[in-house]
Amino acid sequence: MTTITTTSDTLLRNAIRVDGVVVAALGVAMVAAADPLSSLSGLPTGVEYAAGVLSIAYGPLAFWLASRPRVRTAGLVIAAINAATTVGMVGLAVAGLAPVTSAPGQMALAIGIYTAVIGGVQYLGVRRAS
Template structure:
């Protein structure tokens, strides 16, 4: 007589958790200079100082929250929220770069488009991780 056993389940949330943690660390670390050197960044980019401070605080909070979400037993809801946030940031950064609401310098346009590219790529990686669940 042969016993039939179900194959061991394999965790498939590794990519999503990794991408969320990587995103949290990179964005959180990016928030530090936005807060610490907002005036200098504003002069370099043309983005108003208040917006630089606001982005810096948002980046710091985002980093903490997303890192905590990546550690939850059920990572799916946090992953969906993180992917949505990255999609919104991609659209927002792109719109800000081309809308003409601020007197952006070349560095400012590059910063916003670089941020849009980053959020699009990391969001896509997180989406792939979500689909693997």
């Protein structure tokens, strides 16, 4: 009989992998729809495309980081980046730079909510891995 072993860093590793998949999938959508997204967001098409490419690149990087023998530091950095992204996106909406009633404001809030949730799970994983 095989025993499934879980280590104290399993939550963190899985949260990083999930983040990589979600962000990379979003990146593929951003690259495929850079022009329509730019008309919604007000950003130049090149910026939408570049953000999509960077998001795609994060996917394999996240899986690589999650596979390292020691994942705690990487997890803490990723959780901090997600926290900063949450503050930035919600700040855009609260400051009125991306009004909540507009498409850019709704995109900013959706990104802020996602990064708050995944960053929180990653931070919990960091704490458990301690």
